[in-house]
Amino acid sequence: MTERLYYTDAYLSRFRAKVLDRADDGRTVYLDRSxxxxxxxxxxxxxxxxxxxxxxxxxxxxxxxxxxxxxPLAAGEVVGVIDWTxxxxxxxxxxxxxLLSAVLEEMFGWxxxxxxxxxxxxxxxxxxxxxxxxxxxxAEARANAVxxxxxxxxxxxxxxxxxxxxxxxxxRSGTLRIVTIADLDRSACGGTHxxxxxxxxVILLRRTERVKQLTRIEFLCGGRAVARARRDxxxxxxIAAVFxxxxxxxxxxxxxxxxxxxxxxxxxxxxxxxxxxxxxxARYAAVTPDADGMRRLHLxxxxxxxxxxxxxxxxxxxxxxxxxxALVLDPPMLLVAASGDSGVDAGGRLKAALxxxxxxxxGSPRFAQGTAPTREALTxxxxxxxx
Numbered sequence: 001m002t003e004r005l006y007y008t009d010a011y012l013s014r015f016r017a018k019v020l021d022r023a024d025d026g027r028t029v030y031l032d033r034s035x036x037x038x039x040x041x042x043x044x045x046x047x048x049x050x051x052x053x054x055x056x057x058x059x060x061x062x063x064x065x066x067x068x069x070x071x072p073l074a075a076g077e078v079v080g081v082i083d084w085t086x087x088x089x090x091x092x093x094x095x096x097x098x099l100l101s102a103v104l105e106e107m108f109g110w111x112x113x114x115x116x117x118x119x120x121x122x123x124x125x126x127x128x129x130x131x132x133x134x135x136x137x138x139a140e141a142r143a144n145a146v147x148x149x150x151x152x153x154x155x156x157x158x159x160x161x162x163x164x165x166x167x168x169x170x171x172r173s174g175t176l177r178i179v180t181i182a183d184l185d186r187s188a189c190g191g192t193h194x195x196x197x198x199x200x201x202v203i204l205l206r207r208t209e210r211v212k213q214l215t216r217i218e219f220l221c222g223g224r225a226v227a228r229a230r231r232d233x234x235x236x237x238x239i240a241a242v243f244x245x246x247x248x249x250x251x252x253x254x255x256x257x258x259x260x261x262x263x264x265x266x267x268x269x270x271x272x273x274x275x276x277x278x279x280x281x282a283r284y285a286a287v288t289p290d291a292d293g294m295r296r297l298h299l300x301x302x303x304x305x306x307x308x309x310x311x312x313x314x315x316x317x318x319x320x321x322x323x324x325x326a327l328v329l330d331p332p333m334l335l336v337a338a339s340g341d342s343g344v345d346a347g348g349r350l351k352a353a354l355x356x357x358x359x360x361x362x363g364s365p366r367f368a369q370g371t372a373p374t375r376e377a378l379t380x381x382x383x384x385x386x387x
Contacts, residue, residue, distance in 0.1 A: 001063045001064065002032065002064050005034060007177060008155070010192035012035045015034070018031065019073065025072055027069050028069065030064050030067070035082055036080065039059065040191070042115045043090060045057055049080070050067060050078045051073065053069045091192045091193055092199065092221045093221050095200050096221030096222070100124065101167065102181065103143045103184075107138065108139075110126040110127060121224065125217075126215050127214060128215050139205065140203060143205075147200050149197065151183065151184065152195070152196055153181050153193050155177065155180075160172055160174055179193055201221055201223065202225045203221050203225060205217055205219050272311060277318075280319065284297070287322075295321060297324040298386050301327065302330060303330045304326075306333055313336075321342060323339070323346075324336070324337040324338075333371055334359075334369065334381055334385075337366065338365065350369070350385070353381040354371075357373075357377035357378070359371055359377060
């Protein structure tokens with residue numbers, strides 16, 4: 001059995017212990033006592049050293065805690081050292097999550113369904129379909145107000161039968177470890193936490209997204225929040241510099257540029273469609289009709305802009321009594337267009353020709369496109385179309 005020192009002292013970063021058991025040729029060890037937190041309850045495990053050997057992973061195995069090491073460790077007494085920077089960061093995130101979950105339930109009645117602590121940011125899922133930006137801002141302001149009040153965060157052990165006032169009910173029996181934020185939250189939790197809300201540091205709610213019937217809120221606490229805010233500020237500063245504008249004006253200018261770009265793209269699309277129609281009519285006029293008045297057009301191109309060629313072929317299909325094919329070698333593509341009065345099913349004809357050479361494609365009776373495994377196969381299919 002491993003005595004879990006982090007249960008009573010999350011600030012213990014150095015300790016002595018005895019190796020009780022070993023596995024994996026000494027690369028996994030079990031200690032009589034440990035301050036290393038194993039992955040549990042959504043909180044990632046600690047890392048650090050046992051003597052001079054790196055602790056890579058810590059696994060909860062019920063009564064025992066397994067320490068996965070980078071190299072074998074001999075039996076005997078060892079000194080454990082926790083990676084304190086990582087530990088304190090996780091303490092800030094975990095206590096910040098408790099505080100934030102309590103605030104969201106207090107202000108809006110939104111219960112937290114699940115939590116994920118990531119390497120750079122963390123998320124919690126709340127049982128609500130949509131969250132307005134104003135609600136996010138209000139919750140962030142309230143959470144940071146509680147941080148500034150520096151409320152005590154206390155850990156106690158209570159019998160489950162008598163533990164009342166928990167934010168989230170638990171089905172566990174026996175002794176519970178209760179983490180309490182004064183006058184705000186009581187939660188059953190085995191994780192590591194700071195001593196007071198002031199140590200959480202600033203809480204930043206960065207964005208939300210809909211996940212099935214829930215809303216996922218990304219949050220960062222303490223040093224993570226400051227670092228993320230700095231990166232966001234630098235990104236915004238770079239955008240503002242492009243426009244030679246202030247940070248406050250950047251968002252408005254970006255919105256205006258987006259509108260102008262959308263208008264330009266729409267105009268370009270219209271011009272390209274007009275150009276495609278002109279080219280199609282020119283090609284159409286250059287072809288001599290058959291005795292039955294049908295015009296048959298075939299193009300073979302080494303390279304082409306497929307989007308432009310597709311638009312041209314579709315425009316061709318709008319003209320009377322015409323069947324057109326286009327073979328492009330780079331990128332490999334075969335296109336077929338047929339007018340409504342041609343009696344030709346472009347999609348059906350192309351699909352049949354490609355099937356013979358192991359190619360794939362299809363489309364509508366008016367326009368279709370596809371490709372084949374090799375240039376030779378594509379050329380063969382093209383000849384079959386025009387036979």
